[in-house]
Amino acid sequence: GESVGLHLPTLSVQEGDNSIINCAYSNSASDYFIWYKQESGKGPQFIIDIRSNMDKRQGQRVTVLLNKTVKHLSLQIAATQPGDSAVYFCAENQGSTLGRLYFGRGTQLTVWP
Amino acid sequence: KAGVTQTPRYLIKTRGQQVTLSCSPISGHRSVSWYQQTPGQGLQFLFEYFSETQRNKGNFPGRFSGRQFSNSRSEMNVSTLELGDSALYLCASSAGLAGAIRDTQYFGPGTRLTVL
Secondary structure, eight states: OOOEEOSOSEEEEETTSOEEEEEEEOOTTEEEEEEEEEOTTSOOEEEEEEETTOSEEEOSSEEEEEETTTTEEEEEESSOOGGGOEEEEEEEEETTSTTOOEEOOOEEEEEEO | OOOOEEEOSEEEEOTTOOEEEEEEOOTTOOEEEEEEEETTTEEEEEEEEETTEEEEEOSOOTTEEEEEOTTSOEEEEEOSOOGGGOEEEEEEEEOOOTTOSOOOOEEOOOEEEEEO
16 A cells, blocks of 8 residues: 555645645655645646655755654745645655655645735 | 657546557656556556566556557556546656666656546
8 A cells, every 4th residue: 555645635825825745654665755746637746856865855945854763754835826736745765666656645735815 | 858748638438448548758768657546546556667678566457558668658558448447647757777866757747538
C-alpha cells in the first residue's frame, strides 16, 4: 500500500498569507521526496524536491522541510496567490525502486481573495 | 525542451474493448512510468520502463500491459475494459539512471479514459 499520507485533505487560506501543507511517510528507506501541484484537468507539476540528506530546501516562494526523526515532510508557500489553488501531492521514492513514486492522497489548497 | 506528451487526451470506450495509450517522454529521458489516478484510490503506480525493459511493476492485473520503444516512447494497453478502469492515466519521464542523486519524474497531461 501507499506509505505516504497527508494530514489534512483541504486547506483554505487568504491571499497573501503563508500556507503549510503537511505530509507523513512511514518507510525509513525513502530517500527522495517530491512535491507536486495538480490543477484541474492537468497532470502533476513538479514544484520542489529534497533528498534525505537534507533538512530544508528553498525555491521561489516555496520551502520544503524534512524531519526524518518523525518521518514528516512539509511544503511552505509564502504569500499565497489565487494561482496557487490546486491539489498538492507529496511523493516519495525508495532508492531500490527507481522509476516508482509512492503518492499521498493530496491536499486541496484554496486561496481566497 | 518539450515536455511529456500523451495521446489521445480523451477516450470513451465500452466494457470489453481494449485501448492503447501513448506517451512521448522528454528528450533524453529513458525512463517512462505509468500511473492511474482515480478519486477513490489516488495516484497508483502501474509500471515503469527503462531502455525497452519493464523495470518495476505495480499491483495491477495482467489486463494492464505496456511496452517501450527504442526511442523511449511508451505505450500502455488495457484489454477487456471494465467500468472501474475509468480514470486519468498519467505517464511520467525521468532520466532513470541508477545512482542518480535526483531522479525527478515529470508528468504529462494525462489521458482521460471513460468506460461505459
